[in-house]
Amino acid sequence: MIFTGRGRTRFLDAVTDFETAVRERDGDRAQRAMQQIQRHFGDAEDDQLAQVGPRLAALLPEVPPGPRGMVAVLIGACVERGADAAVCAPYVFDGLAEALGVAGEFCERWAATGGGDFPAPDPDAADGDVLERVGQDAADGWFTLPQWEMASVAMLNRPAVRTALEPALRTGLLDALRAVQEASGHDFKCLRYALVVLDDEPLLALHRPTGTGYLLRMTGIGDNFQLHTLLADVLIGGGHVPGQAPSAQEAAVCRNAPGQVPTTGAFNLVTPGGEWVWNEGTPTDIPVVDDVRLLVLDPPPYKRGWPAGRFFPGMPGDLVLERVLGADETREWLERCAPPK
Missing domain, CATH: 3.10.20 (Ubiquitin-like (UB roll))
Known part of the structure; x- marks a missing residue:
């Protein structure tokens, strides 16, 4: 029990350290803090996660594009443990829209540099050849899409989020997703289905x-x-x-x-x-x-x-x-x- 209590304290300390590192643009410190967040996440109480989810969501625009998708996944995990999805969702959907737009650029650059089979949308597949062909920013958009899909589905599991989603935003996300799917041949089915769920x-x-x-x-x-x-x-x-x-x-x-x-x-x-x-x-x-x-x-x-x-x-x-x-x-x-x- 003593260890578990320390783990809970360390979780909140790690979150605070991550916030500070991101705002000070200290990448190495932010990475170490994120490792501690992930390490102690399981020890956190639900009320702590309810507090941390919105904090990380508000921080999301300041996180660099590469690790931003992983932070979004963490926000989704907080929502699944009780964090307010209605508060977190706008930040996640803004990040999703940006990632889809950049993934569309990835598809265009991939076609313009010889085409061929698309790499799996997995950060582990981001080798040097891919980065040389499309650039780091476009690669970040493509390779983090599964993370944004996971985080967005966690938001859309909540009816309050689905009913509050502006029709124009929903349409824009679906259009951007469709463009990526048609260009790449990869079907982000969970995201597509979640965006069209009907209520009442x-x-x-x-x-x-x-x-x-x-x-x-x-x-x-x-x-x-x-x-x-x-x-x-x-x-x-x-x-x-x-x-x-x-x-x-x-x-x-x-x-x-x-x-x-x-x-x-x-x-x-x-x-x-x-x-x-x-x-x-x-x-x-x-x-x-x-x-x-x-x-x-x-x-x-x-x-x-x-x-x-x-x-x-x-x-x-x-x-x-x-x-x-x-x-x-x-x-x-x-x-x-x-x-x-």
Whole structure:
């Protein structure tokens, strides 16, 4: 216990030392302090991390580009232990936007200097040849992207952060990410999926075999595997449509319980135009019709199973039924939908 207490004190001392070193632009001292922060992080109390997360976030713009991504990861770890994500997130997203912009420059310089396979976005892959081709600044943008992805997902796991994210910033981040993905062929899937998570989003589901319709509301659903299982839980488990409902555990792991358990698909998800909505996608793949996302549920064409759970284990999700549509209202909606392709 004595050692653990000293470790907690040393953690806060190391954070203070790191802040001083960064502001005095003492790189060697900052590196030593960061090593001590990482060494004693596990001994820190949650209330200490709640204090340190915002402090490091405010310091982030002063940290040089190379180590800035690692500091962002540390801020994400503090948020996962209770630091205020709403306070930390703006600094992390500013850093992410800058890193994506510089990574875009990396892609351009890589193509202009001969192209070829991109190096893995990992600091260990930043050898001399890469630095000579693109320069240190562009390399920092590319090689730290996984760190920014990790830190940003930690922020976006919190619904308050997602709902406060300005639409223009979200669009700008997605556009910059898309440009890097198309140029490099590397898919930063976790970041892309986290940026498009919907909250308090209406969903109109039409069950074509029974001619019934349901207005639901979804929050924090990371992919359509999760949505599919929750649809089956609400509609089949709720006794609204026939079929085999997921078990209580299968539904729970798609909401907020830890882990994964095997499940089997109950529907074929289809757009109003008859195109399949793949489980591998996200709820944003469901088209908006008259201000509501409209989804048709058809019988599954074949048996398909997957591990029920959440794409983002740290992001609670939910799907709730708001009302059952009347027969005439459902018929009008179904008449606007094409047969499945």
